[in-house]
Amino acid sequence: MHPDVAKLVEAGRIPKPVGERLTQLSPGNFCVHKSWGAGKVVDWDLPSKKVVIDFERSAAQTMELQFAFQKTEWIPAEDFRAKKVEQLEELRALAKKDPVELIVHLLDSHGGTMTGDALEKELSGAVIAPDDFKKWWESAKKALRESRRVVVPQKRTEALVLRGGDRTPAQQLVADFEAARDLKGMIKALEAIASDIGAFANDQDALRQLLTDIDEAARKSSRVQLGLSLQLLAARDEVVGTAKALELDPSAVRISDLLQTVDAQKLAEEVGPLPSNRQRAIFEAYPAAFGNEWVDRIVQVFDRVGARGVTEIARILVEKKELLALGRHLRSAIARRALGPDALIWICRERNGSAIEVFSPEVGASILNLLENDHLSDGPRKTSRLQTLLTEDKQLLGDLVSLMDINEARNFARRMLECPVFADLEKKSLMARVIKAKPDTAELVSGESKKREEDLLVSWDSLERKKAELDDIIRVRIPQNTKDISIAREYGDLRENFEYKSAKDYQKFLGNRKAELQKEISRARGTDFKGSDASAVNIGTVVTFTDGNGKEVVYSVLGAWDSDPEKSYLSYLSELGASFLGLKPGDTVEARDLTTDEKQTLTVRSIAAFNP
Structure with a gap:
């Protein structure tokens, strides 16, 4: 303890722990x-309770x-950071002469x-020039x-670890x-072993014991x-490779063994967050897991597994010359409007390559359908x-x-002009690309389309529901959200405050929804x-169709916010409702069944005014 501080402690003016901490701030000591x-x-x-520090x-x-x-935090004089203050030139010389020793000292x-x-x-x-x-x-x-x-480690964001003690590098890796x-720790340790497999050149027995432990885990x-x-298991196989x-060992559990125990949806949820190289190792095990059925099995996962999985599965199918099977699956899913956004993105990006046989007008309808449904649903987009792909890919x-x-x-x-997802300027930009490809669509940006933009025909009930939702947002949800933000702000560091971030995200959602x-x-x-007017299909009419088997199908084409599949009510802005407008008795149209989503040919039998 510093002599001046020791006197204060002996006199009872400061406690001993305070004196020890104060000694750390005495002249000549280092801190950070x-x-x-x-x-x-x-x-x-x-006496004046001041300290001067050169940082x-x-x-x-x-x-x-x-x-x-x-x-501040005290550091010893031999600490790397302390040497940066007083022995910087020595560190610079060490960086050139022995970078390993420099990094060991730093760690x-x-x-x-x-x-x-x-x-x-x-x-x-400080020690090394930025350019070097x-x-x-x-x-x-x-x-x-x-x-x-x-x-x-292989990844920059993962930590370098100093090996210490009397153990060999192989022994330390095993330790x-x-x-x-937990499994995450095991995976990280296996990745370190794989990246430094040379350390086991003379110690294979240590690895064999690990295989038993991995199998059990x-x-x-x-x-x-x-x-x-x-x-x-993928990390283990990398080490073995x-x-x-x-x-x-023949009795060891394989990736293919686990694949046989789970359905496609569960597998997609579990595998989707994994790194690309791990996903590929898993998908490459499908032939071993399912034999001749492996292609049918893997395509079931394709549109559920996320962007990385979509890419890896497609690559494997291309390499195995099984792209036709993927094409059949995708065309069926597109026809049923059952394809997810990641699979659609892959099709668009590969439209001149692997997905050339799948890229069709139906892809455009599927994109708009997904955007509209996602916009209307609750929760994160x-x-x-x-x-972003639709707006940024100019072609x-x-x-x-x-x-x-x-x-x-x-x-x-x-339909694109009426899609609520796009802002007005965005719609103009997108429409310019459409007109460039099909000049006859230019009429849609004339006065007729402007009138459609200005007038939105809705039922009184749906209008009242919208007003009630707006009133609830303004009078209840926004004030409550403001209180939640204020409370969450008191929880501490905003950079790591989950409650604050969630409340701010919800504030943004409420503001957008209000507007x-x-x-x-x-x-x-x-x-x-x-x-x-029931002379043709118009807004406010009930249409009776007959399908290819002579069965009657009835739809009501109503206001913009009146869709109700259970009652066969269609918004005139929906894909199906818009395709019916203007039809007259005897006309035929290709439409999708609201229950099965399969295409069917319908013939208009009669049209009547809707009676609420």
Whole structure:
């Protein structure tokens, strides 16, 4: 303890723990500040409770002792950060002469572990010139792996780990695996083993014991943690593949064994979040799992597994020359409007390649259908990437429309103009691409389309529901959300405050929904549908069709917000409702069954005014 501080403790003026902490801030000692970096205490004035510290990023800072107590942390003189303050040139020389020793020293000063990003922040600019760092780091990583004194991960965001003690590198890697408390820890340890498999050149027995432990962990966890169990087995197989003398026991659990125990939906949910390389290893096990049925099985997962999975499955099917089976599945799913956004994105991106046989006008209708349904549903949006692709890929709309006849193009363009997902400027931009491909659609941006934009025909009941929702948002949900934000703000650091982020996200949703409702209500014109013209299918008419088997099918074409599949009520803005408008008795039309979503040919038998 510093002599001056010891006197204060002996006199009973400060407690001993305070004296020990105060001694750490005595002149000549080192400390670290979160913003200013490492520093050396150059002077203090105990009576006035002041301390002067030279920081690496802010020299000669005079601080209140209490503030210094709270905002700084003591570090020993041999700490790497302390040496940056007083022995910077020595560190620079060491970086050139022995980068491994420099990094070992740095890791040792940070508890033995540090991410690549944190390491660069500590070295670049001070010890190593920023322009030279990338080249230096690549050379240093190679030297680190050869020395085996440090575990160097493949990913930049993962931590480097200093190996210590008397263990060999192989023993340390095995110890890391054995110390893992869960599957995630085991997977991370296996990845480190795979990246440093040379350490086991003379110690294959240690790896063989690991295989037994992995097998047991995968079997126990597969029911409740299927995704991680599959990832563990994929990491194990990577180790076995890189260790030439290592083979799996015939009784060991394989990825293919676990695939046989789960349905497509469950598998997609578990595998979707995994990294691409792990997903590929899992999908490559399908032939072993399902034999001749593997293609039929894997395509069931295709449109459920997320963007990474879609890409990997498609690559495997291309390599195995099974693309025709994928095409059949996709065409069927598109016809049923059952394809998800990730699969549609893949089709659009591969429209001139692997998906050329699938890319059709139906893809455009499926895209708009997904965007509209997602817009109307509660919860987070699932089609943002799909919408972004449609707007940013300048050729996509033109390629779609060029496959349509003029009537299909007009219907598609009309539906796009009425889609609530797109802003007005966005619609103009998209429509310009459609017109470029099909000039005859230009009439849709004339006065007729403007009138359709201004007037929205709705039933009185649906209009009242919209007004009630708007009133609830303004009078109840927005005020409550404001209170929730205020309460959440008091929970602490906003950067890691989940409640605050959730409340702010909900605030954004409410604001957007309020503006949307206000716009829709301002355009709405209420009606009871009395006196509707029944000479042809119009808004407010009931249409009786006969299908190909002579069975009667009845639909009511009503207002913009009146869709009700259970009652066969259609909005005149919906794809089906819009296709009926203008039909007369005897006319035929291709339509989708609301229950099965299958295409059918309908013939208009009679038309009557809707009677509410």
